[in-house]
Amino acid sequence: MGYPLSALRGLKDPFRYAPSEWGVPPLKEEARLRWCLLFPDVYEVGMSYLGFSILYWLLKSLPGVDVERAYAPWPDAEELLRRRGWPLLSVEGKRPLLEFDVVGVTLQHEMNYTNVLASLDLGGIPVLSSRRDERHPLVVAGGPGALHPEPMADFFDAFLLGDGEELLPEVSQLLLEHRPKGTDRGELLGMLSRLEGVYVPALGRRRVRRRVVADLDGAFYPDRLIVPSSPIVHDRVSVEVFRGCSRGCRFCLAGFTTRPVRERSAGRVVEISRRLLSSTGWEELGFLSLSSCDYSSLMEVLDELSPSLREMGVRVSLPSLRVDAFSLELARRLDLGRKGSLTFAPEGGTERIRDVMNKQVTDEEIRRADRGVFASGFERLKLYFMVGVPTETESDLEGIVEIAREASRAARAFGGRRSVSLSLATLVPKPHTPFQWAEALSPEESRERLLRVKRALSGLRNVQVSYHDPRLSYLEGVLCRGDREVGRAILQAYRLGARMEAWEDRFDAGIWDRAFELAGVDPLAYARGRGLDEPLPWDFVDVGVDRAFLEREWRKALEGRTTPRCGPLSCGGCGVLVCPYRRSSLP
Numbered sequence: 001m002g003y004p005l006s007a008l009r010g011l012k013d014p015f016r017y018a019p020s021e022w023g024v025p026p027l028k029e030e031a032r033l034r035w036c037l038l039f040p041d042v043y044e045v046g047m048s049y050l051g052f053s054i055l056y057w058l059l060k061s062l063p064g065v066d067v068e069r070a071y072a073p074w075p076d077a078e079e080l081l082r083r084r085g086w087p088l089l090s091v092e093g094k095r096p097l098l099e100f101d102v103v104g105v106t107l108q109h110e111m112n113y114t115n116v117l118a119s120l121d122l123g124g125i126p127v128l129s130s131r132r133d134e135r136h137p138l139v140v141a142g143g144p145g146a147l148h149p150e151p152m153a154d155f156f157d158a159f160l161l162g163d164g165e166e167l168l169p170e171v172s173q174l175l176l177e178h179r180p181k182g183t184d185r186g187e188l189l190g191m192l193s194r195l196e197g198v199y200v201p202a203l204g205r206r207r208v209r210r211r212v213v214a215d216l217d218g219a220f221y222p223d224r225l226i227v228p229s230s231p232i233v234h235d236r237v238s239v240e241v242f243r244g245c246s247r248g249c250r251f252c253l254a255g256f257t258t259r260p261v262r263e264r265s266a267g268r269v270v271e272i273s274r275r276l277l278s279s280t281g282w283e284e285l286g287f288l289s290l291s292s293c294d295y296s297s298l299m300e301v302l303d304e305l306s307p308s309l310r311e312m313g314v315r316v317s318l319p320s321l322r323v324d325a326f327s328l329e330l331a332r333r334l335d336l337g338r339k340g341s342l343t344f345a346p347e348g349g350t351e352r353i354r355d356v357m358n359k360q361v362t363d364e365e366i367r368r369a370d371r372g373v374f375a376s377g378f379e380r381l382k383l384y385f386m387v388g389v390p391t392e393t394e395s396d397l398e399g400i401v402e403i404a405r406e407a408s409r410a411a412r413a414f415g416g417r418r419s420v421s422l423s424l425a426t427l428v429p430k431p432h433t434p435f436q437w438a439e440a441l442s443p444e445e446s447r448e449r450l451l452r453v454k455r456a457l458s459g460l461r462n463v464q465v466s467y468h469d470p471r472l473s474y475l476e477g478v479l480c481r482g483d484r485e486v487g488r489a490i491l492q493a494y495r496l497g498a499r500m501e502a503w504e505d506r507f508d509a510g511i512w513d514r515a516f517e518l519a520g521v522d523p524l525a526y527a528r529g530r531g532l533d534e535p536l537p538w539d540f541v542d543v544g545v546d547r548a549f550l551e552r553e554w555r556k557a558l559e560g561r562t563t564p565r566c567g568p569l570s571c572g573g574c575g576v577l578v579c580p581y582r583r584s585s586l587p
């Protein structure tokens with residue numbers, strides 16, 4: 001039945017709970033296994049997330065299996081549900097989460113972890129997996145957070161590590177065979193844990209290897225999408241052009257955990273784009289990947305698609321451009337100037353600190369890009385930087401100021417309303433990256449460095465500086481490198497009301513201080529730098545990259561030495577399998 005519309009009146013963005021959508025596939029009455037995919041943020045964020053969509057349609061395509069979606073409620077809606085005693089319902093069939101066989105949650109961001117617990121509880125499912133029995137669905141997690149699972153280990157029955165296209169059909173097949181027969185939950189979990197890429201925390205840690213789709217062209221991709229009639233964050237057709245990244249930036253989780261680079265062929269990208277544009281009517285096409293300018297068939301795809309895109313009035317968007325002439329030429333060609341701004345992420349203020357990060361962008365390239373952006377008619381240049389990178393000194397911070405000043409001069413030289421916006425954040429040392437051993441800078445020290453940059457630029461009228469709350473970055477650093485003890489603090493924070501904290505204005509540092517205190521956990525023990533000989537809570541997760549490679553990269557970072565990007569003539573020897581450029585002998 002769904003929630004009565006009259007009850008939603010007065011909620012912030014009520015469409016989230018009764019969305020009007022086009023292209024929703026019918027429910028399969030004959031299904032013997034029912035999944036609910038839960039996105040632990042609000043509807044308009046979840047609907048913009050491509051991976052969630054791919055997995056939804058993949059499950060829908062499996063015989064005997066059906067799938068529905070659910071999204072976390074905003075705190076005002078949670079309050080309404082609790083007050084009325086209503087459960088959190090799926091979008092399609094308006095069923096409580098409790099009624100499904102499996103609830104699959106995507107862990108994209110640490111600051112969504114408390115939303116996961118709230119959604120399970122509202123769906124009628126105990127938040128602790130140890131309290132669940134045969135009456136409850138299996139609750140499984142995927143996404144990047146599943147690769148460092150320990151902080152959330154008490155809340156999930158299983159973690160699915162790696163590419164869902166590989167895992168979901170196998171997990172579904174096993175459950176189709178055994179769950180309807182009423183197999184004992186423990187036995188079922190035992191069977192699941194024997195599938196490659198599945199980690200069942202209740203059965204203890206053993207080495208688990210991430211699953212990797214070797215051939216993206218052959219992998220499932222939907223030929224339809226659900227089109228919402230209310231606004232969402234990324235209102236467009238998204239086509240993933242490749243997975244992985246050849247660059248090796250040492251702070252980037254995805255760069256190390258999605259190796260190797262696997263491209264979709266130009267023909268397949270063109271075919272998918274055409275089909276999705278004609279079946280949805282969207283007017284924007286986004287080519288997604290970690291660094292879309294690195295897609296080797298980009299020009300071929302654009303040449304092939306351009307005439308029909310022009311005819312349909314569809315524009316192309318390319319997130320994550322790099323600071324180089326090619327990106328600029330591309331932006332010009334795609335007429336992205338219509339949008340008025342271009343974003344580049346040099347990340348570091350000096351060539352030295354960029355070498356520490358393995359970012360490999362020269363000062364001259366940045367200067368050229370600044371001028372090029374304004375010369376091409378863009379009104380605003382957005383620059384992203386981070387502070388708190390190991391070995392950072394005063395001069396690296398001054399370097400950020402200097403780059404911003406030069407960009408400001410370039411903006412003035414071209415006149416008009418041209419301006420620069422500088423976005424600053426603090427490094428979050430992530431598991432499975434060379435910076436996993438680095439310290440997460442204290443919020444105080446971090447704020448001090450951010451403010452130093454901001455103050456130095458305060459006299460420049462055409463430069464706006466914003467920064468990510470350093471307390472949030474610090475907390476992310478603690479949560480992502482945590483163990484099960486940290487999970488106790490997450491549970492406390494949930495009980496104390498922490499919700500939707502990926503939205504900066506919702507973040508309440510006081511709740512987390514209290515949560516750590518109640519859980520008896522010292523966040524400093526997780527924020528500190530780690531020794532190379534210390535065991536790490538995610539050591540048992542094999543993402544495919546050798547630990548020896550990460551150690552080498554960490555040492556090289558501290559010495560300011562770079563590693564060339566992956567390619568036919570340059571393999572850094574990370575050890576990942578199925579990479580066409582793999583060189584077995586290590587340097």
Ligand code: SF4
Pocket residue numbers: 259260261566567570571572573574575576579580581582583
């Ligand atoms: S095996 Fe070599 S080329 Fe392939 S991802 Fe690893 S470092 Fe890069």
